[in-house]
Amino acid sequence: MTAAISFKQVSRHFGAVRAVDAVDLDIAPGEFFAMLGPSGSGKTTCLRLIAGFEQPTAGSISIFGDRAEGVPPYRRNVNTVFQDYALFPHLNVLDNVAYGLMVKGMAKAERHKAAEEALALVRLPDYGARRPGQLSGGQRQRVALARALVNRPKVLLLDEPLGALDLKLREDMQEELKALQKTLGITFVFVTHDQGEALSMADRVAVFNAGRIMQVGPPEDIYQRPATRFVADFVGSSNVLPPDFVQRWSGQKRWGSLRPEAIRVSRAGRGAKGSGAAGEGVPARLVGTNYLGATTRLALDADGLHLHATMPAGSDIPQEGEQVMLSFNRESLHLMEEGA
Structure with missing residues (x-):
């Protein structure tokens, strides 16, 4: 089976800093995969490498078998949900969700229909006329999800999307994201520094430290059978x-x-x-x-x-x-x- 995402000896250096250091990783199609680690561990840089916002210093990246080096973000069949949601305040919710389709040249009626379907998918069917400033944090997060999903990507990248939410809402959204991924069946790559999020949501977890992967495996293996002192101390x-x-x-x-x-x-x-x-x-x-x-x-x-x-x-x-x-x-x- 061709991996959804494949890293082969991937490194990304910023001057003398090795943000990602010779990482090997395969993520399966339809997998909910979490990248877990402290700030500066390399997990977000790996996400940016998948998205195309960064290019590797060394090694190769493949997305469903296609080499990704040098391919710009808009030509990759991936979409990203950011922690700050990055919604356009001057557009209503429907046009925010439909924005990517507009850039691709889709007709207004067609893109609005697709946006309405995406909003229904994230349980906001009647919110299209509102502005982002009229929404709660959880609702803005759902709009950002709908905007990413409306493009029907093969891979959805989530960069700590729950970090700005309060505890109860964060727990609710964890359940919703997991259920949504099962419904859609697409590959989710989720970056977080919160071990509780990673363990409760992911099929597999990669624990990062100092630009390297310390351990990859199912949540129960990461928790019960840590490979290193760092993993044991960081996870739980x-x-x-x-x-x-x-x-x-x-x-x-x-x-x-x-x-x-x-x-x-x-x-x-x-x-x-x-x-x-x-x-x-x-x-x-x-x-x-x-x-x-x-x-x-x-x-x-x-x-x-x-x-x-x-x-x-x-x-x-x-x-x-x-x-x-x-x-x-x-x-x-x-x-x-x-x-x-």
């Missing part, structure tokens, strides 16, 4: 455990990852060891708590090793400064790649 803030500690519990001197929810916390002397637990438990001191509603996040000091654990709402939370015992199942301790 896992406890990254040094080789000496890991060797005590696994017999192998390698870096390990242990998710906060995998750690059981009990007051010292209450029998921390459970079924399948590692060893006799790890003595620690509770140094802080952070109430998160459904859970409470605990900061713990285990003889100089800083750990986090989570406890469900309603649990008997120890007092700050109290000595506790930590235990976990050996299967929960994930061993990472050598030199991770």
Whole structure:
């Protein structure tokens, strides 16, 4: 099967800065693919390379088998939804959505009909006469989506499109975007620094750092089986455990990852060891708590090793400064790649 997007040893340099450094990547047709990483990690530059806003310094990019280097953005069968939506304030919603079709020379009646269909697709069927300034943030985001989809691209690029929305609206739009992608069946490439967005929406996730891809895989693999210390810490803030500690519990001197929810916390002397637990438990001191509603996040000091654990709402939370015992199942301790 021909990949929707294919990167072969792609690099993009800005002077001495390697924004993208020898990236290899294949994105399948119809896949919801997320590029996840902190600011400056290279994910947005990769998106711009796909869109044609940047050209690679080295390597090759293909879009459905066609080489893309040197091909201008308007000749690529891709469209981009930006974080700021980039709507024209002087045009009404219908003309904003139809703008790309107008540039292509489509007749007014035909392009307005296509724009109305696109607005219905994003659940704004009666908003064509309004101006962008009369819309909420979520509605403007839908208009930007409709404007991109009306061109019927093979690939839709989304550059942190939910970043300006409040939490509840962002969660609603995550569900809508995922449902829309399934309905349309086109390739979505979604750039975000929010690991929750990437894990909840994508079929696969690429985690970027310093211009390179650290790991690519399904969300559950990225979360449960991080390949490197960076991935473990960035995606879900896992406890990254040094080789000496890991060797005590696994017999192998390698870096390990242990998710906060995998750690059981009990007051010292209450029998921390459970079924399948590692060893006799790890003595620690509770140094802080952070109430998160459904859970409470605990900061713990285990003889100089800083750990986090989570406890469900309603649990008997120890007092700050109290000595506790930590235990976990050996299967929960994930061993990472050598030199991770």
